[in-house]
Amino acid sequence: MDCLVHIFERLGLEDLVLGVPFTCKSWYKASLDPLPWKVLNFRWLNLHRRISFQNRFQREYRLDKFSFLGLLRFAVNRSRRSAVEITFPSSHFISLNELAYVSDDWAQQMKGQDPVYGSQVRRKDAGNLVYRPDLCPSLKILSLPYKRLLEVDKQIAQFMPKWKDLEHLNMYVNPRSFNQIIKQIGFHCKNFVGLKTKGPISRQEASAIATWLPKIKYLILNYSYLFKESLMMILEGCRELEELDVTDCRGLDVDDDILKLASHIKTFRYGWVSPMKTIEYGCSKLSYFV
Numbered sequence: 001m002d003c004l005v006h007i008f009e010r011l012g013l014e015d016l017v018l019g020v021p022f023t024c025k026s027w028y029k030a031s032l033d034p035l036p037w038k039v040l041n042f043r044w045l046n047l048h049r050r051i052s053f054q055n056r057f058q059r060e061y062r063l064d065k066f067s068f069l070g071l072l073r074f075a076v077n078r079s080r081r082s083a084v085e086i087t088f089p090s091s092h093f094i095s096l097n098e099l100a101y102v103s104d105d106w107a108q109q110m111k112g113q114d115p116v117y118g119s120q121v122r123r124k125d126a127g128n129l130v131y132r133p134d135l136c137p138s139l140k141i142l143s144l145p146y147k148r149l150l151e152v153d154k155q156i157a158q159f160m161p162k163w164k165d166l167e168h169l170n171m172y173v174n175p176r177s178f179n180q181i182i183k184q185i186g187f188h189c190k191n192f193v194g195l196k197t198k199g200p201i202s203r204q205e206a207s208a209i210a211t212w213l214p215k216i217k218y219l220i221l222n223y224s225y226l227f228k229e230s231l232m233m234i235l236e237g238c239r240e241l242e243e244l245d246v247t248d249c250r251g252l253d254v255d256d257d258i259l260k261l262a263s264h265i266k267t268f269r270y271g272w273v274s275p276m277k278t279i280e281y282g283c284s285k286l287s288y289f290v
Contacts, residue, residue, distance in 0.1 A: 004030035011036065013075065014045055018056050037079035041087040042072070043143070069098050076102060076136060084165075085141040090172070099152060102136040103162035139163045140191075146172035153177060160184035167191050168218070174199030179208040186212025194218035199225065206230035210237025220245045222269070227251045228258065235261040245269040 008020060008030060020031045046053050047068060054066045063070070068089070076083060086102060142163070144156075157180035160166070166189040174197050175181065182205075185192050193216060195209070201224050209216070210233050217240055226249040235241070235258070244262065246252060247269050254270045262268045 005033045005035050008033075008036035009038075012044065013041060014053060016078075017071070017074070018053070018060060022060060032078070034078065034080040034082040037075060038082050039085045040075050040079065040083055041085070042068075042075075042089045043087045045089065047089055069101065072098055072101060079136070081135060081137055083136045084138050086136065086139060087141075087143040087170075088145045090145050099156070099159060102139065103159040136163070138165055140165050141168045141170075142166060143170040144172060157181045157184045161188040164188055165191060168194035168196075170196040173197065174201075174205065178205055182208040182212045192216065194220075196220035198223045201226045201230050203230055203233065206233040209234050214238055215240050217242045219243070221249065222247045224249050225251055228253070228255070231258060232261060239264070241265050243267045243269075247271060247273045 004027065008016065011020065016031060016036055021028045057063070057071065058066050083102075088098075153175040154177055156171075156175055157177045160181060161184060166185065169181075169185070169192075171178075171181075178197070178199075192213065195213065195216060195218070198221060201221060206229075209219070214237055216238050219234070219238065219241060220243075222245045224246070226246060231246065231252060241262075242265060244265050244267070246254075249270075252270075
């Protein structure tokens with residue numbers, strides 16, 4: 001059984017959800033172990049309507065309809081509070097309920113609501129789809145989608161205190177509450193070391209990063225609007241940076257002043273790396289931001 005569990009740790013969510021549990025009883029039993037569910041990467045699932053994953057999920061679990069929230073709850077429940085990484089689908093419009101579910105604010109969000117997935121589960125295994133307080137207190141890596149509803153953008157900051165072990169955050173684009181998010185991370189996430197985002201990095205955003213994340217090690221700001229003054233502010237405040245990516249940033253020309261301040265950084269990526277214009281730069285892969 002232990003061997004099966006370790007093998008299943010290497011599988012993606014589609015296999016864990018639709019393949020393994022329906023193969024045989026021993027595989028089903030092994031799939032209930034929380035270890036294979038520590039990394040929940042929904043990015044590579046095709047969640048568009050009328051595509052095979054949705055149809056198979058409905059058919060195998062005998063549901064009248066599919067919702068991403070139901071799938072999220074299924075996977076989080078299987079992890080039994082052990083999930084350390086969650087990657088939302090990049091093109092999915094994340095809702096406040098979905099984000100709340102991986103924090104302990106879910107109970108507040110669900111007051112007065114039926115907690116059963118769609119209220120339409122007919123399978124004997126339905127207990128796996130019913131809400132239990134199986135949240136994600138050990139979350140270390142969180143990747144949000146680039147499509148987010150306005151209500152979510154405004155309230156992301158309120159969830160940060162729930163994820164005290166958070167180390168890496170990928171936001172794709174700056175939310176409206178960027179400064180508040182960074183402040184909450186600085187207050188509550190003492191092991192935080194990596195941030196990826198893009199968008200306007202003004203003096204306010206740069207000041208927030210320099211003030212609240214002085215020990216950050218990995219900062220990915222490529223394709224942002226970033227000027228020299230803002231980057232200098234970050235470099236002066238974040239003296240423990242090991243990797244900095246400002247490639248393809250509009251408004252930025254890396255000069256001797258910047259290079260001097262960045263001389264301690266092991267990997268400093270800058271310049272234009274598009275096919276039309278390429279400048280030499282240092283690089284290395286950040287696997288947790290893929």
